[in-house]
Each structure stands twice: as C-alpha cells, then as structure tokens.
Amino acid sequence: MEKKILIPIFLIVAIAGIGIAIQGYGTGSKVQFISGTEYQRGEVGETIVRTVNVWGVPITANWCNVTIYYPDKTVFVDNQPMTQGGGAGSWYYKFTTPFTQIGVYEEYVTCGITLPSGTKILGAGSSFHVSQTLTLVNETASAQIHIIS
Numbered sequence: 001m002e003k004k005i006l007i008p009i010f011l012i013v014a015i016a017g018i019g020i021a022i023q024g025y026g027t028g029s030k031v032q033f034i035s036g037t038e039y040q041r042g043e044v045g046e047t048i049v050r051t052v053n054v055w056g057v058p059i060t061a062n063w064c065n066v067t068i069y070y071p072d073k074t075v076f077v078d079n080q081p082m083t084q085g086g087g088a089g090s091w092y093y094k095f096t097t098p099f100t101q102i103g104v105y106e107e108y109v110t111c112g113i114t115l116p117s118g119t120k121i122l123g124a125g126s127s128f129h130v131s132q133t134l135t136l137v138n139e140t141a142s143a144q145i146h147i148i149s
Contacts, residue, residue, distance in 0.1 A: 028054025031064075031111050031124035034090075039130050041099045047082070049109050050089040051122060058089030062119070064111040066093045071103030071130075082109070102132045 035048035047068070051061040068077040076098065082091040091111065110123040 029059060029113060029115075029120070029122055031109055031122045033107075033109075033124060033126040035092075036126050036128055039097045039128060041097055041102065041130060041132075043097050044094060045097055045128065046092050046094050047107050047109065047126075048085065048090065048092045049082075049111070049124065050085075050087065050091070051111050051113060052089060058087065059113060060089060061091065061111040061113050061122075064091040064109055067108050068095070069106040070098070070101045071105060072101065073106075076105065097130045102130050104129050 029051065031049050031051055033047075033049050035046055037045070039045050047066050049064065051059050051064075053059050064082040065079050066077060066082055067075065067079050070076045077093070077095060080093060082093045084090065085092045091109075097105075104127050106125065106127050108123065108125045110121055112119055112121050114120075
C-alpha cells in the first residue's frame with residue numbers, strides 16, 4: 001500500500017520541479033546592466049548587459065537592441081542591434097559620446113529569448129553621465145604650457 005502512495009507523490013514532486021524549472025528560466029528572467037559610468041565628451045563608451053534567469057545564471061538571448069536618449073530626451077541611438085559579448089548571455093554596444101550635450105543619458109535595452117512556451121521580450125533601463133568637469137580636467141591635464149622669456 002505504501003508503494004501506491006509513493007508513486008503519485010513522486011509524480012507530483014517531479015511535475016512541480018519541472019514547473020519551477022520552467023518558471024525559473026522564463027518568468028524570472030531579466031536583463032541586467034553591467035555597465036554604467038561617467039564619460040567625458042568624445043569618449044568611447046559601451047552599453048553592456050547580460051540576460052539571466054531567476055537565479056542569476058546567464059541565459060542565451062536571440063538578440064538585443066539598445067536605444068539611448070540625450071539629456072534633452074531626444075534620441076541619440078535608435079533601437080540599434082547589440083553584439084554578443086564574450087561571456088554567456090553578454091551583449092554590448094559601442095558608441096562615442098557627443099560633444100554637444102553634457103548631462104544624464106538614458107539607455108534602454110530589449111532582448112528576445114526563446115522559452116519552451118515561445119519567445120519572450122525582456123527589457124531594462126539604466127543611465128550614464130557625460131561630464132563637463134571630467135572633460136575640463138582631462139583637457140587641463142593634457143595642456144602644454146610654453147614659457148616665453
């Protein structure tokens with residue numbers, strides 16, 4: 001009689017485990033920013049993200065796109081494809097910060113991942129700062145002074 005009870009309990013636990021595994025891969029999946037910094041005008045920057053499951057383990061994305069907004073909220077980079085990085089689930093996009101606008105830039109990334117239930121689009125946002133002060137410090141440090149007697 002105990003064997004008959006154990007088999008249904010085992011099946012219930014197995015089915016629940018499969019459901020949790022699928023949920024962990026799908027429902028809790030997200031895009032995490034692993035970049036964010038202070039830039040000077042004209043400096044090369046990067047938006048770097050990774051796609052992870054509910055446990056923080058990297059998962060494969062089919063694609064990722066980035067949109068970046070100037071401080072005045074107009075579009076700087078418009079829904080451009082990102083490149084797969086070296087690490088699992090890693091994606092990046094390189095850009096050069098503009099000389100025209102200093103301040104806080106908003107960046108948004110969307111990624112498509114394939115789940116057993118179909119494709120899901122994940123998204124996240126972050127920001128970076130283009131600093132007038134950092135630019136002035138760098139320009140001052142590289143200035144050449146000539147003394148004429």
